[in-house]
Amino acid sequence: MRAMNREPGMPPKTFSEQQAYWSPDRVRHYYVRFDADGEIAFACPHAMSKFFGGKSGEAAVPVPTHGSDWMRCSLADIVRRAEAIGGARECEATDPDTGEIYMIRVYPDERGYSAFIERTPAPGTLMASAEQMVQSLFEHSPDAVYLLDLKGKYIQVNASAVRLSGYSAAELMRRDFAGLIVPQDLPRVREHFYRAADGAAQSYPVRIIRADGATRNFIVNNFPIYDRGQIVGVYGIAKDVTSEYVTEALLRKSISLLEQSQSIAHIGSWEMNAKSKRMYWSQESFRIFGMPPSRDGHVEHERLLEAVTPEDAKRVLDIWRDGWRNRSFQTECRIIRPNGEERIVFVKGQVNAADSSRMTGIIQDITVLKSTERQLLESEQRSWSIIHHHPDGVCALDMDGTLIGANPSMARLTGYSADELNGQSYSVLLTPPEAERVSREYLNTADGIALQRIDSELLRKDGQVIVVTNTVVPIIVGGQRVGTYVIIKDMTDTLETEELLRKSDKLKVVGQLAAAVAHEIRNPLTALKGFVKLLQTQNADPKLPYLGIIQEELSRIEFISSELLVLAKPQVSRVADVDVREVLEQTIMLLATQAVMNNIEIRHCAADEQAYISGDGNQLKQVFVNLLKNAIEASSPGCSIEVAIERSEGELRIRFADQGCGMPEEMVKRLGEPFYTTKEKGTGLGYMVMRRIIESHHGRLAISSRQGDGTTVEVILPTRLPDQPPQQVPAI
Incomplete structure (x- = not known):
């Protein structure tokens, strides 16, 4: 029976297939094939026997040349006509001996032409055949087919009606259709039934209740049944569409979920037809563009480009055109909604693989993301x-203590470049004694023990060791510690400041002591000096030389108390334009005699031009006298002292360089401490007074000395040109 389902016009290929297909007990058709020259190349066994004089069951080829001439002529004629039009033709032919009528259909194929010959039934048998066909349709239809009387009772049902309803045929015959309808649908179904009973064909959906209680969905078609012109019943065909309804419901749900998902993700979909120049937009695409959805979801493709901002329009158009050539594209651009709001969207498209005239894509609102x-x-x-701009060094370490990043301050602090630091262990920046301790304290931080600072010594690239403070900050990613930030502060300036504060405390004590000493001894000193002077003038005692010694020592005590007063309280300062060169020359003239007496040469390198500053000339002279006197006292006979003035970048440098014994570095660092002196009879207060005077003039002292090579002291003061206003000098 499978051979009977072969597509019309496609004859069997093998001989065994031909024998099965054209068996004498089942075939009403006859088959003849013609070659490309219009000659008969094949005939089925029945055609051989019926028309060409062969025996029943004889092989289909070769076709004998004898036989029925009327069939040969009919076939030859229709083949010629088929060749003339290059297509299929059909015609009727009548057997002159029996009067039988045959329908001949000729179809072209790749080998020539195929002819199908079918005997037309006699007119008297047509009605019986039609009734048999209707009955066959009724019995074998996959849909429920039934007949109802005008009261709605079942008269006849087919097997599919029994299967689909779950009731037997006898059970259905005892019911009317209303017993199977879902109550909510019954009024509507009755209306359709009455209309069909009035002669109007009906088609409508309905839900029925099966015998097992299950509800199924059907599409019902009702037709009136006529007998001698009168409607005697209703013919019904009911197709079970439950699965289609379920599929449609799932599809609607999928579409709804897709729309909700697109709305949540702000992603719309679109499709463009290059032939019609129209686009289909999803609901979310319309929302992204701020437009009301069109009735069928279609818009002209120019609408998308019109919404793009003028700044992006040309670029997007070029990308769009290239996308058709390259079969895909993606871009970001700005669009303007009808209300003027600007949004940023991501657009991506791809040409359909099955239809190159269509492109499908998405559009996403990425404004919030951007x-x-x-x-x-x-x-x-x-x-x-x-x-990057933190003044302290900042570096990042991984969990193994390896440097994975450093800022410029870290590079300046260590002397390494950032590239040199990356990948190094942090231990290379620590002195060996510090490495183990710092590593242990870092581990404590990693274990969650709170640690504010870690003091350590940092080893620079040039080998210099500096004191630093490390602040350790854990790097937390996703709730897990993945590394450590270390903020490294150079403590050199801080330690120096702390040292200065300690010295300042000493100075405060000295100031308080100075005030007390000045108050307690200056008045007695005056009286003592007066009486000693009186004794010298009125007595000729041989012990008078001792009075001179007493006078000198009292003067020395008075000098010390005067210096203490300078430290103890502010002195009146007279600010004026001071030519430092002139003050220095006066100082050299004042101490020249002392230098000659000690066989010391003062070499003065005078400046070529005036060197002005704002300040107190007497205070500066006091500084210069002390420095030059110290140089003379530190020099051996035959040595020289160089005194020079240099101008450099807005500063004056007054240099006093001797060739004396010099001082070790440790002594130089202690200069300025109260009561610290290198002289046998010194007090340690002179340097403090000098430094205070220089600092009040916004300057500084620089001392360099090497034991055995002499000492150089530079007084560095800010310069002022003659046309600049004087700068106020604080009182000291």
Whole structure:
């Protein structure tokens, strides 16, 4: 029976297939094939026997040349006509001996032409055949087929009606259709039934209740049944569409979920037809563009390009055109909604593989995403700026203590470049005694023990060791510690400041002591000096030389008390334009005699031009006298002292360089401490007074000395040109 389902016009290929297909007990058709020259090349066994004089069951080829001439002529004629039009033809032919009528259909194929010959039934048998066909349709239809009387009772049902309803045929015959209908649908179904009974064909959906209680969905078609012109019943065909309804419901749900998902993700879909120049947009695509959805979801493709901002329009158009050539594209652009709001969208498209005239794609509103990215980038830039421009060294370590990043301050602090630091162990920056201790304290931080600072010694690239403070900050990502930030502060300046504060405390004590000493001894000193002077003038005692010694020592005590007063309280300062060169020359003239007496040469390198500063000339002279006197006292006979003035970048440098014994570095560091002196009869107060005077003039002292090579002291003062206003000097 499978051979009977072969497509019309496609004859059997093998001989065994031909025998099965054209068996005498089942075939009403006859088959003849013609070659490309119009000659008969094959005939089925029945055609051989019926028309060409062969025996029943004889092989289909070769076709004998004898036989029925009327069939040969009919076939030859229709083949010629088929060749003339290059297509299929059909015609009727009548057997002159029996009067039988045959329908001949000729179809062209790749080998020539195929002819199908079918005997037309006699007119008297047509009605019986039609009734048999209707009955066959009724019995074997996959849909429920039934007949109802005008009261709605079942008269006849087919097997599919029994199967689909779950009732037997006898049970259905005892019911009317209303017993199977879902109550909510019954009024509507009755209306359709009455209309069909009135002669109007009906088609409608309905839900029925099966015998097992299950509800099924059907599409029902009702037709009136006529007998001698009168409607005697209703003919019904009911197709079970439950699975289609379920599929449609699932499809609707999928579409709804897709629309909700697109709305949540702000992603719309679209399709463009290059032939019609129209696009289909999803609901979310319309929402992204701020437009009301069209009735059928279609828009002209120019609408998308019209919404793009003028700044992006040309670029997007070029990308769009290239996308058709390259079969895909993606881009980001800005669009303007009808209300003027600007949005940022991501558009991606791809040409359909099955139809190159169609492109499918998505459009996503990424405005919020871009805003978040921008905020994140700004946050990263702020964090980077804090680290990059932090005055202290900042480096990042992984969990193994390996450097994975360092800021410029860290590079300056260590002497290594950032590239040299990356990948190094942090231990290379520590002195060996410090490495184990610092590593242990870092581990404590990793274990969650709070630690504010770690003091250590840092080993620079040039070998210099500096004292630093390390602040350890864990790097937390996703709730897990993945590394450590270390903020390293150079403590050199801090320690120096602390040392200065300690010295300042000493100076405060000295100041308080100075005030007390000045108050307690200056008045007695005056009286003592007066009486000694009186004794010298009125007595000729041989012990008078001792009075001179007493006078000198009292003068020395008075001098010391005067210096203490300078430290103890502010002195009146007379600010004026001071030519430092002139003050220095006066100082040299004042101490020249003392230098000659000690066989010491003072070499003065005078400046070529005036060197002005704002200040107190007497205070500066006091500084210069002390420095030159110290140089004379530190020099051996025959040595020389160089005194020079140099101008450099807005500063005056007054240099006093002797060739004396010099001082070790440890002594130089202690200069300025109260009561510390290198002289046998010194007090340690002279240097403090000098430094205070220089600092009040916004200057500084620089001392360099090497034991055995002499000492050089530079007084560095800010210069002022003659046309600049005087700078106020604080009182000392």
